[in-house]
Amino acid sequence: AQKITQTQPGMFVQEKEAVTLDCTYDTSDPSYGLFWYKQPSSGEMIFLIYQGSYDQQNATEGRYSLNFQKARKSANLVISASQLGDSAMYFCAMREGKITGGYQKVTFGIGTKLQVIP
């Protein structure tokens, strides 16, 4: 089974509107973390937001928020007030296991291409 599933190959959003990018995950490990990364056309992977499996509240970072629904194993990214510079690939990813010890292999989904329309 895929560890990370992103079912939206491409999304369009009007500038200044909010958009939700879907992500579901599969793990039997009770300790895990979920990430979202942005990859613009330049190719660099930019860390956006992180949610730990034991975190009680949904993570927020500026215009980014992570809608974490543990029972449904979903970790959707919500971008509010979209900007033209938000046009990029967005990857959902998961770390499994405890972060102590330093080893945290992260598995990525196949990504969603977001295009912001003026």
Added chain:
Amino acid sequence: GAGVSQSPRYKVAKRGQDVALRCDPISGHVSLFWYQQALGQGPEFLTYFQNEAQLDKSGLPSDRFFAERPEGSVSTLKIQRTQQEDSAVYLCASSPQGFYGYTFGSGTRLTVV
């Protein structure tokens, strides 16, 4: 440096040629990862170092791929006898001990012709 630095930015290799890709992580970052990203796909894990120790190389696709980090800082990913299917972007990432996120470099785009 301030970020993860990778070189070269672009590499074109003839099939059968050996290549070496360099990653200079953020100073003091214990963990270093290599990922391979094919066109239109997400990054796929290749290998992981904790300081100079290669703790996981389960993602290396064949014995033509070799990675090292001899002094626990700069790392080199070497691909011997390159083949067309090796064409991809190779991403390096580093993180401090116990941190839950990576900082990625800009990647090396390898094209095998």
